[in-house]
Amino acid sequence: MAWWSRTQGLAEQPKKSVPKGIWNKCERCSTTLYEADLEANLRVCTSCQHHFRMPTEGRIEMIVDAGSWQEHDRDLESCDPLGFRVDSKRYVDQVKGTTRKVGPGDAYRAGTATIGGLPVEVGFFVFEFMGGSMGSVVGEKIARQFERAVAHKRAAIMFSASGGARMQEGVLSLMQMAKTSAARSRLREARVPYISVLLHPTTGGVAASVAMLGDIIIAEPDALIGFAGPRVIEQTIRQQLPPGFQRSEFLLEHGMVDMVVSRKDLKATLERSLRWFERSRDPERRTGTVADDVVEIPATD
Numbered sequence: 188m189a190w191w192s193r194t195q196g197l198a199e200q201p202k203k204s205v206p207k208g209i210w211n212k213c214e215r216c217s218t219t220l221y222e223a224d225l226e227a228n229l230r231v232c233t234s235c236q237h238h239f240r241m242p243t244e245g246r247i248e249m250i251v252d253a254g255s256w257q258e259h260d261r262d263l264e265s266c267d268p269l270g271f272r273v274d275s276k277r278y279v280d281q282v283k284g285t286t287r288k289v290g291p292g293d294a295y296r297a298g299t300a301t302i303g304g305l306p307v308e309v310g311f312f313v314f315e316f317m318g319g320s321m322g323s324v325v326g327e328k329i330a331r332q333f334e335r336a337v338a339h340k341r342a343a344i345m346f347s348a349s350g351g352a353r354m355q356e357g358v359l360s361l362m363q364m365a366k367t368s369a370a371r372s373r374l375r376e377a378r379v380p381y382i383s384v385l386l387h388p389t390t391g392g393v394a395a396s397v398a399m400l401g402d403i404i405i406a407e408p409d410a411l412i413g414f415a416g417p418r419v420i421e422q423t424i425r426q427q428l429p430p431g432f433q434r435s436e437f438l439l440e441h442g443m444v445d446m447v448v449s450r451k452d453l454k455a456t457l458e459r460s461l462r463w464f465e466r467s468r469d470p471e472r473r474t475g476t477v478a479d480d481v482v483e484i485p486a487t488d
């Protein structure tokens with residue numbers, strides 16, 4: 188390339204730089220997108236419908252009714268029981284640094300809110316905070332969210348985007364898989380619905396526990412969802428995996444998720460699901476099935 192540029196006399200030409208924050212390039216179709224258009228389209232590519240990652244703050248705004256968000260437990264902080272450090276960096280300092288950058292509340296934000304006027308206990312993994320990893324604070328916040336849902340008989344909704352358990356907390360982070368799953372089972376005993384929404388990526392210990400235990404499991408298109416990465420699985424089973432393995436559409440086809448829903452339809456789908464659960468609690472009004480009422484699977488190309 189260097190030789191070709193030299194002989195064509197192109198090396199001397201000044202490079203055209205794209206001002207940061209004004210343009211964005213779609214990682215799937217390579218279309219250059221005006222950042223304001225992308226934002227207006229809920230961070231979905233206007234050309235190929237690729238779903239870009241959405242910051243948690245924007246996600247909360249998009250899902251809950253305006254003015255209804257009351258956040259809980261934002262002051263919970265991780266301690267460092269193992270005195271963990273990588274090279275010279277201590278885990279406590281890593282948490283402090285990330286908190287300064289991303290905001291308090293560790294990798295999960297939970298609140299009471301309404302969606303379409305219906306009260307819910309809703310929580311969002313914060314992928315920006317150490318890859319949305321689940322340590323003791325995340326586990327505790329999920330458990331408390333579910334306890335509030337049981338106490339007030341409000342549906343629980345969880346949005347997952349996580350790399351899995353937080354290795355810096357060792358076995359305490361693995362324990363959160365059991366803890367959140369136990370809290371989830373109390374929702375079932377109290378007959379309180381739980382909707383799980385899987386975003387890109389939902390992997391590791393989060394995928395292997397509470398995220399896959401929803402009464403309804405919804406995924407955004409083309410999200411990576413799975414426990415171990417494909418390379419590890421291929422090496423273990425000594426077989427090549429089929430194309431699209433561990434993506435939302437593949438999991439829908441194989442019965443692991445109930446719906447694949449585009450971001451723009453997500454809030455309306457949650458509203459319809461919540462209304463169906465409301466009706467199903469009342470035997471007089473109980474008609475049809477969730478499938479009749481709710482399922483609306485967008486065509487995939």
Ligand SMILES: [Zn+2]
Pocket residue numbers: 213214215216217218232233234235236237
């Ligand atoms: Zn695109």
